[in-house]
Amino acid sequence: MNLRRNVFQAIADPTRRAILVLVASQSMTAGAIAANFDTARPTVSKHLQILTECELLKQEQNGREMYYHLNPIKMKEIADFIEPFRKMWDDRFNKLESIMKKYKSKE
Amino acid sequence: MELKTKINATEGKQEIVITREFELPLELLFKAYVEPEIVEQWMGTKVLKLENKKHGSWQFETLDPKGNKHGFNGVIHEFIPNEKITRTFEMESAPFGPQLEFLEFEKLSDDTSKLTMHVVYRSLAIRDQILQLPFAQGINMAHNRLQEIVNKLK
Numbered sequence: 001m002n003l004r005r006n007v008f009q010a011i012a013d014p015t016r017r018a019i020l021v022l023v024a025s026q027s028m029t030a031g032a033i034a035a036n037f038d039t040a041r042p043t044v045s046k047h048l049q050i051l052t053e054c055e056l057l058k059q060e061q062n063g064r065e066m067y068y069h070l071n072p073i074k075m076k077e078i079a080d081f082i083e084p085f086r087k088m089w090d091d092r093f094n095k096l097e098s099i100m101k102k103y104k105s106k107e
Numbered sequence: 108m109e110l111k112t113k114i115n116a117t118e119g120k121q122e123i124v125i126t127r128e129f130e131l132p133l134e135l136l137f138k139a140y141v142e143p144e145i146v147e148q149w150m151g152t153k154v155l156k157l158e159n160k161k162h163g164s165w166q167f168e169t170l171d172p173k174g175n176k177h178g179f180n181g182v183i184h185e186f187i188p189n190e191k192i193t194r195t196f197e198m199e200s201a202p203f204g205p206q207l208e209f210l211e212f213e214k215l216s217d218d219t220s221k222l223t224m225h226v227v228y229r230s231l232a233i234r235d236q237i238l239q240l241p242f243a244q245g246i247n248m249a250h251n252r253l254q255e256i257v258n259k260l261k
Contacts, residue, residue, distance in 0.1 A: 084241035090112035093127045096149040100135045
């Protein structure tokens, strides 16, 4: 449970969300990621460390460079966070549908 | 299996879009949003006030499982029968402030219809918090049930 909460804390930060959006399209080095932000390089490194620790990002050595890429399995878990919210609306709408179907037959 | 109710929560945007296709004629779907006694049934709430007109307002009151009252209210900006409702929505017991809701009702066929609910929040942080509410409540409920079981064992 603790790990899951960390995932959510990780994406609560706007810079970290921006990093995830950046690497979603391609693997990038820490330097290339940092170049997209005004923030100091160590701050970006700290963000990368947090994202890597909670497995939203994965590191891959390519030659001398370390590349960061998105971990789709972990991202799927974030999508699952929304699932109870979706389920709540789905239940309401199912109820609406069944009430109105009965309403129709009464008319 | 394709999901009937879909949530589109784009990363980095302070809004969500909920869509749902109903096996109901458009008029019946719209009626479910307009008639207080029907709203009460499917939303599981008490309707204190529901003025379906431009510049109208609405007020709901819901009891939680512990019997605490929770108020919800808002104003109606636009009301076009069988087409559109634009309104605000505010949870009185939460610090999120009002959200803006654009409800669009569409006819798909004589017996089917579609609802598109576009919700805009004050900030991305508030959106994400609200999206997590049912998830957090689920954990709390599981925790409470566990607590009950543990208490019985004592």
